[in-house]
Amino acid sequence: MSTNQPYVSFHDGRRAPQLGFGTWQIPEADAAAAIHTALEAGYRSIDTAYIYYNETGVGQGIARSGIARDELFIATKVWNNRHGHDSTKAALRESLDRLQLDYVDLYLIHWPVPMEGRYIDAWEAMIQLRDEGLAKSIGVCNFQVPQLQKLLDKTGALPVLNQIEVHPYFQQAELRAYQADHDIITEAWSPLGQGRVLENPALVAIAHKHQASTAQVILRWHLQSDRMAIPKSVTPARIQENFNLFNLHLDDEDMARIAALDDPEGRIGPDPDQFHLMKG
Template sequence: MPNTQNTVSFHDGRSAPQLGLGVWQVEDDIASSVVQSAIDLGYRSIDTAAIYGNEAGVGRGIAASNIKREDLFIATKLWNDQHGHDITKIAFEQSLDKLGLDYVDLYLIHWPVPKVDRFVEAWESIIQLRDEGRAKSIGVCNFNVNHLEKLLDETGVLPVVNQIELHPHFQQAELREFHAEHEIITEAWSPLGRGSLLNEPTLSAIAHKYQRSVAQVIIRWHTQLGHMVIPKSVNPERQKENLNVFDFTLEDQDMAAIAGLDKPDGRSGPDPELFHLPKK
């Protein structure tokens, strides 16, 4: 399959594929084959994290591919118990070693852990890693507006990406508006609502209209809104289906119908203000 997908532009001058493969809950012993399958199909962006325990498998998959390193976009993340000036750099080195890479294209703080309140220290170290060229671009995950404002106030540097839970039942309009005002790309994790949306009547009707799957409709909704999106699948056929969303366009009325599916209690993952796991 040709790699015909869109790209997004970061405020640091770099760019990234809009659609990538997420590998949350992919076991390390199969991560290599999952990544190889995705790359063979045309994926060029892979999103992993230290806490996933599969960076080594992802690295093996990258090494086994025939794609040049500079044509891939690899992201990984700093875990919650490694916020700080020195420990953040140690964690980064460990991730690079497991991945078998000299650099990553995007390094992210996984959660702000505001009750510990050391994410600014972690960010300062990550800025240094960017300046050294070892993390080409830098970002965060699960940061609320107040967390982002603190980064800006204390360092003057905003992330290029904020990766957040985002799907039709949890659309985070206020946070996305802040992103847009500050040229931060919104990246969606759990883009399909952990499968809870696949039988949603409105989405099913839209999927029938375009003769697509509900997953394809949701992914296309994300891309039309300008989001980066990282659906997970270990199944090559599903990977192919998820990638095949750039040859149709949802009409305005369908985008509006999906916007109407937002729910105030639609969050399925942790609350960033409360979430903290001190150990891996």
């Protein structure tokens, strides 16, 4: 197990492991085993969400680990149909019940759903949840610059991080620059581009140069760019491999070659300004 895991510091004074374990698309029945494998590999940060329908399994994996709660960093998210003062607060309490936890380290708004216009209500509720100690830190996912600015203008409080789609084919430089200017950490979801970038010749060449896997190269690129990342896998060997990258270092040439892969049209997931799925 690697012992030199890097951390990032939040503007609220807390910190989090830079590399976390994502659980999107991990079925409930497989979640506990996947969490066990990830924690055995050395992960201490686990990311889930109500809409993943695996919070119960994630909680079971955490409970069986025997690892002290204060050594873990657990994040979950409020879904789009629960934006509102009372509904957002109730949603977290329900998530805590499923996770078998007294608090989460990070609570996130999963999507802004700007067409509904209720993310400010959700954010105000999350500030209260933070003040009550049920969420140690609060953040958002998939917010664009205007929505982040509106949080600041309306409440005076900015998220500690924004979890967004970032991978070599879609790097979101403008949004990341705004976040850096406002001390908002960028966390990459689908950091490996859902596997679409793994066969890229430039990335394969960099991996060969360092005798590493392509996935390790991409994840190391995220870390050296001061981002958090949450790769997901249910394969034990892949879970371990993704974590064993802290002795890898990319040079300036490697970083420049990856930067050159950026495509403004490379988004894989939904456009946050248009996404408004409310069923949950």
